[in-house]
Amino acid sequence: MLLLSVATVLVVLTSSTAVQAQGLEAGVGYADITGPAGEVPMMGYAEASQKTAGIHMRLFARAFAFRDAEGRSAAFVNVDAGMISPMMKLKVIEILKSKLGSTYTEANVLLSATHTHSGPGGYHGYTLYAISTLGYFADTFNTLANGIARSIELAHASLRPTKLQFNSGQLANSGVNRSPTSYLLNPESERARYEHNTDRDMTVVKLVDANSGKPFGMLNWFAVHPTSMNNTNLLISGDNKGWAAQAFERFMDYQAGTNTLPGGQRFVASFANANEGDVSPNTDGPRCMDTGEPCDIATSTCGGKAKHCVASGPGKDMLDSTRIIGLKQFGRAMELFDSAKEELAVDSVSYSHQYVDMSNQQLTVNGRRVRTCPPAMGFSFAAGTTDGPGGFDFTQGDTSGNPFWNLVRGILSKPNQEQINCHSPKPILLNTGYMTFPTDWQPKVIETQLLKIGPLVIVALPGEFTTMSGRRVREAVQKALADNGMTGAKVVLSGVSNLYSSYVTTFEEYQAQRYEAASTIFGPHTLSAYVQQFGKLAAALATNTAVQSEIHPPNNLGSIKGWSFVSPIVYDSVGINRNFGDVVQQPASSYSAGQTVSAKFRTGHPRNNMMLGGTFLLVQKKTENGGWVDICNDACVETRFSWVRTNGVLGRSEAHIEWDIPACAQPGIYRLKHFGWYKPVLIWESPKSFSGTTNEFTVKNSSLRRFLRRTGYTIDVINGKIGGGCLL
């Protein structure tokens, strides 16, 4: 106790001097975490047929390091991945420890996933989340762990005196509540305090170099699912969040006169998620794919079946929707960034962190003693959502069960009466809390964390919180901070952080048992337990009291490692008198902006070399003296590298390369290049590199203005030349 008060006095003393000295240092870093681009199941939709086959955009870990005048550090990383897993975070900390000692720990590093559904899987240690990815896959796991650690190292190495400027505002028409009937079950008095059934708040923090006055980074939070790319997409993609981040970085680099391609960015922009649990980017809403009619709203079915009820829009296809929802986030972020004036006085950098057993929390709700339950998933979980319906004929809002699954479930683990009562009214499909083979099916020990950068308090949500759930957590944190003397805090929710534990709905939403409720794994009081826990962490943060963890999550890496069913690459071949890199389909001789150039090459398996930090393609433009300048690579949102198997037995495949010519493209002579590696038929030989080049083609002049108006953003901001080429 004495020690604590001495520490508090020290903080008070240093904070008054720190205000003058501007004690805060910050740094940014990023690393390529694209991972294996061929035949690896993607993580997100749990759709078995959705395996990687190329790249739409590269994925990045974007890190922000902070250090106060006392040398206390913290790091926030926005990761272009579906989720974070505890074993991944532990590995990141282990790597950092070997390089930077004890500067970064589990407690002061916050890893937030964007929750893109188009990244390779294989990094989960809990069985339920590993089933659809065919278990563990080392290439994905290592790429993520090494990349995230590297991004933090780079951010740490670039620490410099920094000023933070804050802004927030609303962004409309970029998401819809996909379980609106559940939302309506929340108390009317509570709903009356909010205008909309999704949070439209966007938060922006601008990082400005205190010496040069130049901005070098941006943190952004906005709640929306990155499911603009649907479950038929096979190209690795950052989805709408990745699109927004790339646009922001390319634009900032262009403005600063550093015309780099994506992957070589200087400015780092993070578009993180928030309470996106029930927020779909498919703003045209769900329709029956077979009839075009609206779905049944309470169950999200068409003729009683979930699989035909799919949400889409606002674009003409999923790439267009990704662009539109990405552009909206980018555009609003840029406005808020440009007008961010409120300076955050950073007195200290600190954190509050604790592992808790969420399967057994006791709490009092409305004067009643209640508890959380060991994990279980309800029947509606298997129905999926309108962003990606499940393959089984389950429907959302099922409270009775299905006899076939009752049987299968019985074989897996039959819930006892206590567990059934605990989860009621959820009918239990998977009694995951009691399923431990080959590893625990779902987590019980949950990491809870708050990071404090001066008045900015970041809440690490350990799963997908619905709109109202997030609001309750934010309010509880705000109140606990204020009650303990920290007024004026800016509390932001950071979604899908540190681990994945499926969804969290409110008690009221839970009663309807739609997908999000069926996936609320610790029972009806899950949210109340989180509200209590985050309130406790906030009080500790405000009073500078250390919180200890009495338990720790298991590191499942050792036990999941042996469960790896992704098929290996045997060999690649092209046949007699043919070469890897041969162009089998040339582009046309001339194009206009707005058209798509395409070419096909003979290629090898993309997993022979993941090309981290490199590229499978280049768009090049001829210079006046006959040389070539790179216009875009495979990270660019306007290019696509698709890997197509043409003959599995003979090991033949093609690379289909496409470039959507932006309206702002400079007229001139262009060509496409493809880079790859093949595995020789003599299987003891190691992979060899090759490249191929198309014929030249012409891009004609076009009218830039018309196109930019259609995007709905001002011509001044996007004047058409972003990052070595142009983007829109």
Ligand SMILES: *[C@@H]1O[C@H](CO)[C@@H](O)[C@H](O)[C@H]1NC(C)=O
């Ligand atoms: C996915 O989007 C494409 C358009 O890009 C569309 O043709 C397809 O029907 C959609 N599929 C699903 C299951 O949403």
Ligand SMILES: *[C@@H]1O[C@H](CO)[C@@H](O)[C@H](O)[C@H]1NC(C)=O
């Ligand atoms: C392209 O078109 C624009 C307007 O349509 C014109 O201003 C510009 O000079 C043209 N550029 C070339 C290289 O022809």
